[in-house]
Amino acid sequence: MHRNHLIIIIILVASLVAYFVLMYGVAYLILFGINPSSEKALIENQIVSPNESITTSKELKAGQNAQLVIHYPIFGIPLNANVKNPSGEVVIDVNSTSYDRELYATFEPTSNGKYTLIVTNHGEQETPIHVIFNNVENLPIKNPYE
Numbered sequence: 001m002h003r004n005h006l007i008i009i010i011i012l013v014a015s016l017v018a019y020f021v022l023m024y025g026v027a028y029l030i031l032f033g034i035n036p037s038s039e040k041a042l043i044e045n046q047i048v049s050p051n052e053s054i055t056t057s058k059e060l061k062a063g064q065n066a067q068l069v070i071h072y073p074i075f076g077i078p079l080n081a082n083v084k085n086p087s088g089e090v091v092i093d094v095n096s097t098s099y100d101r102e103l104y105a106t107f108e109p110t111s112n113g114k115y116t117l118i119v120t121n122h123g124e125q126e127t128p129i130h131v132i133f134n135n136v137e138n139l140p141i142k143n144p145y146e
Helices: 002-032
Strands: 043-048 053-060 066-071 079-084 090-095 102-107 113-121 127-135
Touching: 043 053, 043 113, 053 127, 066 079, 066 113, 079 102, 079 127, 090 102, 113 127
Parallel strands: none
Antiparallel strands: 043 127, 053 113, 066 102, 066 127, 079 090, 079 113
């Protein structure tokens, strides 16, 4: 009888470990993003100093969903990111909170052309950032900050 209980306990523990490993993998993908288009990051490990901005641009196609993912390793740094379309109109404007280490937004470009990304560090310390900014096919339009 004790042997059966031991086997059941081992199976339960193994199931729980497998469940937590799976959930860790899902959480990791959600937190650190996936680049479905297989493109490299537009910006990798660039330092943004306090009260400074960096600007970059990317050619995007109208009618194809686009993603913006900015990851930074330090909690509590208030970042702002905005994207301007080729006409200079702001199409995305997102801010981080003190609990964030990532900004994420999606949108659908309305015209082909060069979209400009401006990332501003409103914090008191510098932080490295990694940016993915591109068109992605079959990405549902959902902005978690709205």
